[in-house]
Amino acid sequence: MHFGDRLAGAIQKYGPLCVGLDPHPNSIPAIFGQGLVGVEAFFSAVLQRLGGHCGIIKPQIAFFERYGPEGLAVLARLCAQARDAGLIVLMDAKRGDIGSTASAYASAYLGPDAWVHCDAITVNPYMGMDTLEPFLGMADERDKGVIVLVRTSNPGAADFEELIVEDKPLYQHIADALAPFARERRGLSSGWSSLMVVVGATAPVEARHLRLALPHSPFLVPGYGAQGASAADAVTAAMDGQGVVVNSSRGILFAPGAFEADNAAEWECIFDAALTKARDDLNVAMKMR
Amino acid sequence: MHFGDRLAGAIQKYGPLCVGLDPHPNSIPAIFGQGLVGVEAFFSAVLQRLGGHCGIIKPQIAFFERYGPEGLAVLARLCAQARDAGLIVLMDAKRGDIGSTASAYASAYLGPDAWVHCDAITVNPYMGMDTLEPFLGMADERDKGVIVLVRTSNPGAADFEELIVEDKPLYQHIADALAPFARERRGLSSGWSSLMVVVGATAPVEARHLRLALPHSPFLVPGYGAQGASAADAVTAAMDGQGVVVNSSRGILFAPGAFEADNAAEWECIFDAALTKARDDLNVAMKMR
Numbered sequence: 001m002h003f004g005d006r007l008a009g010a011i012q013k014y015g016p017l018c019v020g021l022d023p024h025p026n027s028i029p030a031i032f033g034q035g036l037v038g039v040e041a042f043f044s045a046v047l048q049r050l051g052g053h054c055g056i057i058k059p060q061i062a063f064f065e066r067y068g069p070e071g072l073a074v075l076a077r078l079c080a081q082a083r084d085a086g087l088i089v090l091m092d093a094k095r096g097d098i099g100s101t102a103s104a105y106a107s108a109y110l111g112p113d114a115w116v117h118c119d120a121i122t123v124n125p126y127m128g129m130d131t132l133e134p135f136l137g138m139a140d141e142r143d144k145g146v147i148v149l150v151r152t153s154n155p156g157a158a159d160f161e162e163l164i165v166e167d168k169p170l171y172q173h174i175a176d177a178l179a180p181f182a183r184e185r186r187g188l189s190s191g192w193s194s195l196m197v198v199v200g201a202t203a204p205v206e207a208r209h210l211r212l213a214l215p216h217s218p219f220l221v222p223g224y225g226a227q228g229a230s231a232a233d234a235v236t237a238a239m240d241g242q243g244v245v246v247n248s249s250r251g252i253l254f255a256p257g258a259f260e261a262d263n264a265a266e267w268e269c270i271f272d273a274a275l276t277k278a279r280d281d282l283n284v285a286m287k288m289r
Numbered sequence: 290m291h292f293g294d295r296l297a298g299a300i301q302k303y304g305p306l307c308v309g310l311d312p313h314p315n316s317i318p319a320i321f322g323q324g325l326v327g328v329e330a331f332f333s334a335v336l337q338r339l340g341g342h343c344g345i346i347k348p349q350i351a352f353f354e355r356y357g358p359e360g361l362a363v364l365a366r367l368c369a370q371a372r373d374a375g376l377i378v379l380m381d382a383k384r385g386d387i388g389s390t391a392s393a394y395a396s397a398y399l400g401p402d403a404w405v406h407c408d409a410i411t412v413n414p415y416m417g418m419d420t421l422e423p424f425l426g427m428a429d430e431r432d433k434g435v436i437v438l439v440r441t442s443n444p445g446a447a448d449f450e451e452l453i454v455e456d457k458p459l460y461q462h463i464a465d466a467l468a469p470f471a472r473e474r475r476g477l478s479s480g481w482s483s484l485m486v487v488v489g490a491t492a493p494v495e496a497r498h499l500r501l502a503l504p505h506s507p508f509l510v511p512g513y514g515a516q517g518a519s520a521a522d523a524v525t526a527a528m529d530g531q532g533v534v535v536n537s538s539r540g541i542l543f544a545p546g547a548f549e550a551d552n553a554a555e556w557e558c559i560f561d562a563a564l565t566k567a568r569d570d571l572n573v574a575m576k577m578r
Contacts, residue, residue, distance in 0.1 A: 060386075062386060062394045066404075069359070069365070072357055073357075101349055104355045108354050115358070116357065127441050129448050131443065153387075155417070157417055159466060163459065170452065177448060
């Protein structure tokens with residue numbers, strides 16, 4: 001099924017919440033074990049809790065790459081578990097390079113013999129549209145998605161992304177360049193494109209402007225929760241209860257008390273409460289729009 | 290030793306040539322074997338030929354990542370071999386992300402328990418200066434280098450990198466933002482900074498402008514050879530025989546006849562000739578400046 005349609009189906013069923021899998025060092029509850037073994041046990045438990053409560057996850061590959069080949073092997077096993085649980089996997093890798101190198105990345109993550117299962121991958125547009133095309137081509141062939149960084153949620157976004165080119169910021173130029181590619185990639189049943197964009201929740205006014213430029217692109221929204229943005233800010237670019245995927249990592253994974261949990265039942269209780277709260281807050285904010 | 294000083298030493302000894310390790314699929318000579326086994330045997334042979342003839346290599350991680358965990362394990366073994374042969378390893382990874390995620394990447398590649406040996410890593414500046422700082426901090430601690438994308442060699446560089454902000458292109462703004470960070474990272478013996486920048490050989494006029502903004506930063510120059518730039522264009526930003534590292538991948542690895550070589554001796558002969566030609570062409574161009 002078309003990626004935009006699949007994503008819309010998950011949002012309709014579970015709401016816009018996406019759980020980020022970010023194994024920060026020294027943040028895994030001790031009951032799951034130490035090091036990479038602990039990382040795998042912890043996220044395997046997280047994935048088991050998500051089934052039936054959340055439709056989308058976003059693994060941050062950097063924290064797995066930190067461990068080298070063994071870390072990637074763990075990531076591959078977790079993504080296979082996520083796929084089997086019916087979760088949509090957005091791989092946060094922020095890759096970007098020219099021609100044949102971009103093709104190698106596209107094959108690695110979206111190709112028919114990719115080493116890891118994912119449904120879409122984040123890419124960096126700085127080097128130009130020719131660096132995105134191999135990802136788009138592979139995604140089209142394989143019913144996958146591509147997620148382009150446009151306006152990120154970090155303070156440094158002001159350094160270059162917001163520089164004014166003629167009468168509008170750089171990120172708006174990137175959105176305008178993406179618009180025709182997004183339009184021609186709309187899903188037949190939902191109308192949502194397989195070309196997503198990253199638009200930080202810390203910039204709600206900018207998000208509404210970007211929605212005008214990219215009416216068919218689902219927005220992947222970081223910055224909700226730990227980075228300070230409210231649920232209302234996070235879903236500001238939603239249209240008819242669709243079109244936004246809101247990531248929460250630390251707010252759910254590292255909820256107060258989770259790290260110190262004495263046993264699995266206690267941890268599950270804390271995790272479920274944090275998950276339910278984030279999901280419900282976002283669903284209420286969606287309804288209020 | 291300070292990375293800028295080490296790099297200057299290698300350039301003084303062998304010239305500016307950097308050999309790119311880009312295992313394009315279906316490009317490994319058959320005598321080395323198939324698949325990832327062939328990749329490892331081929332590049333191990335390449336590294337053996339480089340000792341005493343070239344000081345710098347640039348592995349393109351995408352082509353190894355294509356093979357997943359096993360590909361990274363091969364890359365780690367090749368980089369260890371390169372280190373033992375005295376080669377400086379510039380990891381072409383073009384990573385870039387915020388805060389703790391950038392720290393994870395910095396630890397993965399430049400940290401004390403990095404999974405792979407490298408002396409510097411390429412990073413993408415689009416998300417802002419706060420995404421570069423974790424790399425710079427780790428590089429400072431460990432006498433490593435950071436290589437920031439500024440003006441790349443692909444046609445798509447015109448899409449965003451060259452957009453005019455006020456009176457100058459975006460890439461020039463990035464160079465200006467990097468300048469104070471580069472200045473404070475000069476090596477004591479050579480004066481060259483541990484903060485490098487990527488400046489494509491396909492833009493020699495731009496390279497001379499960027500040299501004014503970044504007088505202490507070694508330029509990593511792609512685009513020589515297969516991408517059409519001449520040796521003279523490639524070294525246009527050199528100063529007193531220093532300050533540029535010129536990458537050649539396909540022109541050396543995939544020289545005419547190399548793929549079809551019937552035996553190791555024949556391949557070695559073709560490889561050595563291509564390596565010597567590139568090195569000498571660049572050294573002559575450096576002397577003519």
